[in-house]
Amino acid sequence: MTDRVKGKCVLITGAAGGLGQAMALRLLEEGATVALTDLDTAAVEALRDRLLADHPGRVFAFTHDVAREEDWVRVVAEATEDMGGLSVLINNAGIGGELRYAEADTLDNWRKVQAVNIESIMLGCKHAMPHLRASAPASIINISSVAGLAAAPGMGAYNATKAAVWMYTKTIALEAAKQDWNVRCNSVHPVFIKTPILDPFIAMAGGDEAKAHERLTRGIPLKRIGEPDDVAWCVVYLASDESKFVTGSEFKIDGGMLAQ
Ligand SMILES: NC(=O)c1ccc[n+]([C@@H]2O[C@H](COP(=O)([O-])OP(=O)(O)OC[C@H]3O[C@@H](n4cnc5c(N)ncnc54)[C@H](O)[C@@H]3O)[C@@H](O)[C@H]2O)c1
Structure with missing residues (x-):
């Protein structure tokens, strides 16, 4: 515990899931205040209650469907007020969708994955940006995947959304830099990490x-799947001012997979 993110006010979407929980814990241990948001109200409130025991006054929870613009407007305003600012946005919520080859895919599946995995990030960047600017230096961390950099059969909708997250991250990074907002934006690309998304x-x-x-x-040179902490520590770095000269970049957390 070295206070790497002391004073940072962090909003994490999809926080009740495997990666979100690990990020919340490490950020709290390093001194941040966190707003945990998730579609699953019971799960996110239970997580808040668990974390509050060790970090009193620094954990808030919100019901939040990241695909709904009105939810973003409400949650960003309330979280900023509760935390006293918003210096880090972690766009983490995501779904795998159905694994289907193109002929068997459906527009419903495609659109659902688009809404949760990429439209959400456009909405998050749009509605959080004024608050991030006000709390600068600030950081947006978009959770993409190795699936945004390399394709796999049956994962068309997921591949397309995660590739879009990768490129959209760079657009936001350049827009913020051009206007001297001191808001950085980077993407994180995990390989398989042990969470319910692998079910x-x-x-x-x-x-x-x-x-x-x-x-x-099989395709991972380090010969294991990842642990949530493998991603959480990268997120702590990107949330902290240690990464103050890093923007528009992608961080692979893949045990060497894409080095081959
Ligand atoms: N675990 C992996 O292997 C892996 C690999 C690469 C990328 N990722 C990405 O990491 C992120 C987190 O995944 P995870 O492994 O923690 O998954 P998870 O399934 O454990 O958690 C996802 C969380 O998102 C929430 N969620 C789903 N739809 C939502 C919505 N519309 N609005 C708000 N919240 C919603 C769920 O309730 C859940 O708590 C995702 O973007 C995922 O694509 C995961």
Whole structure:
């Protein structure tokens, strides 16, 4: 605990999920105040209550559907007020959607994945930016995936959204830099990390988690899938002023997969 993000006010979407929880914990331990937001009210409020025990006064929770603009307007305003500012936005909420080849895909599946994985990030950047500017130096951290940099059969909707997150991040970084706002924007690209988002792969392996993990590990030079903390520590760096000269960049957390 070295107060790397002391005084930072951080909003994390999809915070009740595997990666969101790990980010929240590490950011709190390093001194931040956090607003946890999620579609799942019970889960995000339970997480808040658990974290408040060790970090009194520094954890807030909100029900938030990132695909809905009115939710963004409400949550950003209330979280900024509760925390006393907004210096970091972590666009983390995301869904895998259905694994389907193109002929079997549906427009409903495609649109749902687009709404949650990329339209949400446009809405978040738009509505958080005035508050981030007011709290600068500020940082936007967009959680993409290795699937935004390399494709896989059956993952068309997910690949397309995560690639869009990668490029949109650079647009926002350049817009903010051009206007001297001191708001940085970077993307993070994890490979398979052990969270509930991997459940469809376990189902495909007949419910055998070890077998699913063994399959997912095959293309990873470091020979394991990731842990939520592998991503959380990168996020702490990007949230902190240690990364003050870093913007428009992508950070692969992939055990060497895309080095091949
Ligand atoms: N775990 C991995 O292997 C992995 C790899 C690469 C990228 N990612 C990305 O990391 C991010 C977090 O994933 P995770 O592994 O923690 O997944 P997760 O399934 O554990 O958590 C996702 C969270 O997002 C919430 N959510 C879903 N739809 C929402 C909506 N419309 N509005 C608000 N919240 C919503 C869920 O309730 C859940 O709490 C996602 O963007 C995912 O694409 C994960």
